[in-house]
Amino acid sequence: MPVPAEEPTPAPAPVWPASARVLPSGDLAVGGVALAELADRFGTPSYVIDEDEVRARARAWRAALPDAGVAYAGKAFLCRALVRWIEEEGLGLDACSAGELELAALAGFPPERIVLHGNAKSPDDLRTALRLGVGRVVIDGTGEIARLAALVPPGARQRVMVRVVPGVAAGAHAAVRTGVEGQKFGLSVASGEAEEAVARVLGQPRLELVGLHCHLGSQIASTGPYIAAVRRLVPLLGRLRDRHGVIFPELGLGGGFAIAYREGDPALDPRGYAERVGGELESLCGRQGLPVPRLTVEPGRWITGPAGVALYRVLAVKSAGDRMFVAVDGGMSDNPRPALYGARYTVRLVGRAAGAPPRPVTVVGRHCEAGDVLAEDVPLPADVRPGDVLAVPASGAYQLSMASVYNLVGRPPVAAVSGGRARLLVRRETAADLRSRDVGE
Numbered sequence: 018m019p020v021p022a023e024e025p026t027p028a029p030a031p032v033w034p035a036s037a038r039v040l041p042s043g044d045l046a047v048g049g050v051a052l053a054e055l056a057d058r059f060g061t062p063s064y065v066i067d068e069d070e071v072r073a074r075a076r077a078w079r080a081a082l083p084d085a086g087v088a089y090a091g092k093a094f095l096c097r098a099l100v101r102w103i104e105e106e107g108l109g110l111d112a113c114s115a116g117e118l119e120l121a122a123l124a125g126f127p128p129e130r131i132v133l134h135g136n137a138k139s140p141d142d143l144r145t146a147l148r149l150g151v152g153r154v155v156i157d158g159t160g161e162i163a164r165l166a167a168l169v170p171p172g173a174r175q176r177v178m179v180r181v182v183p184g185v186a187a188g189a190h191a192a193v194r195t196g197v198e199g200q201k202f203g204l205s206v207a208s209g210e211a212e213e214a215v216a217r218v219l220g221q222p223r224l225e226l227v228g229l230h231c232h233l234g235s236q237i238a239s240t241g242p243y244i245a246a247v248r249r250l251v252p253l254l255g256r257l258r259d260r261h262g263v264i265f266p267e268l269g270l271g272g273g274f275a276i277a278y279r280e281g282d283p284a285l286d287p288r289g290y291a292e293r294v295g296g297e298l299e300s301l302c303g304r305q306g307l308p309v310p311r312l313t314v315e316p317g318r319w320i321t322g323p324a325g326v327a328l329y330r331v332l333a334v335k336s337a338g339d340r341m342f343v344a345v346d347g348g349m350s351d352n353p354r355p356a357l358y359g360a361r362y363t364v365r366l367v368g369r370a371a372g373a374p375p376r377p378v379t380v381v382g383r384h385c386e387a388g389d390v391l392a393e394d395v396p397l398p399a400d401v402r403p404g405d406v407l408a409v410p411a412s413g414a415y416q417l418s419m420a421s422v423y424n425l426v427g428r429p430p431v432a433a434v435s436g437g438r439a440r441l442l443v444r445r446e447t448a449a450d451l452r453s454r455d456v457g458e
């Protein structure tokens with residue numbers, strides 16, 4: 018199917034889960050439960066995840082690409098319940114450490130549906146992957162080939178992919194652009210390194226090479242970069258067939274699909290992706306005389322991001338110069354994204370009706386840095402005061418999974434909501450938890 022020359026403008030997406038409803042009290046309910054009630058029950062800061070939203074999002078990718086492999090990228094957020102939901106929805110799992118692998122195993126995730134990634138896999142990562150029997154290990158560098166092969170038991174074969182760098186720039190911030198030359202992931206197509214690595218893997222009898230893989234970056238709203246990657250990778254597949262006589266059954270294009278953090282933000286649409294990227298793959302393979310490999314995609318943020326809501330309680334309100342600061346009981350320890358990437362968010366007062374018109378404020382955290390900002394210049398009612406509860410949507414990805422214990426503030430709990438009920442999935446990390454790691458002198 019030919020790809021239209023014009024890339025359609027990605028459509029704006031909602032920032033709240035589909036279940037969000039404004040209650041007569043002015044509060045907001047998600048999954049049928051009022052957010053202020055959840056803040057009272059689980060304390061603040063806390064994270065709420067809408068189970069039905071996660072499941073619907075997982076299904077959206079499966080429906081858009083029924084013949085493809087869809088693996089949830091666990092780095093976005095992982096806990097045992099989530100692993101089960103993903104498993105029940107028929108997805109695979111992209112893991113990148115022994116810790117993620119062990120959690121998946123504990124939740125009973127089928128190991129053959131796991132793909133292991135990582136630019137610097139430790140011996141423990143590789144041994145754990147082999148012991149559990151993961152489906153694919155994605156080789157990220159030349160040195161890893163012999164190291165992995167040496168760990169595979171005699172008589173066994175590990176399925177692998179080779180991660181290549183197509184030289185496509187995409188992603189919301191330099192820190193998350195992984196499809197370009199000169200960064201730490203993958204093997205360059207342009208330099209010939211990727212072809213060399215493929216030749217070496219083919220020479221390892223204990224490794225079975227099933228395909229190439231690439232991951233361009235994160236928070237990509239349009240399909241253009243994926244199409245550009247396909248245009249680099251299919252000719253490479255043609256060269257590999259000509260040189261080695263190999264035809265790979267799979268092609269991994271990674272994840273990176275954008276979500277909306279603020280009203281009007283564009284998000285990537287799985288159906289558009291399937292039509293345009295899948296269409297380009299089909300047509301280019303046809304021209305090369307190659308069978309179309311089975312596509313695999315790895316959405317992380319897209320699955321859990323929009324399903325999560327962070328809840329905070331206001332601790333202080335103060336003006337400084339011409340700015341109003343609203344300080345809450347969380348901050349960069351539970352959400353480092355504004356500090357790391359200049360990420361922007363939506364914030365809403367919940368639990369009571371606004372008593373005054375909105376004015377622009379900066380929502381900050383409680384940590385010992387002026388850079389501990391959660392949301393710059395967001396409208397909140399002018400009467401916002403200590404004790405109020407604030408909700409931040411699109412908080413389900415790369416917040417808790419990157420959380421720290423800065424200032425010895427424990428990490429927040431996670432509660433699931435569905436059908437008017439809430440349940441705790443991950444408990445709050447207490448000061449005692451934190452002290453217990455300190456063995457003294």
Ligand SMILES: Cc1ncc(COP(=O)(O)O)c(C=O)c1O
Nearest residue numbers: 090232235272273274315317318
């Ligand atoms: C190999 C790989 N696959 C998938 C993902 C998921 O990315 P995202 O959460 O942006 O979809 C990542 C992280 O960017 C990744 O490194």
Ligand SMILES: N[C@@H](CCCC[NH3+])C(=O)O
Nearest residue numbers: 092193235236354358415
């Ligand atoms: N942590 C990044 C995304 C990293 C993607 C993982 N490869 C973010 O929050 O935007």
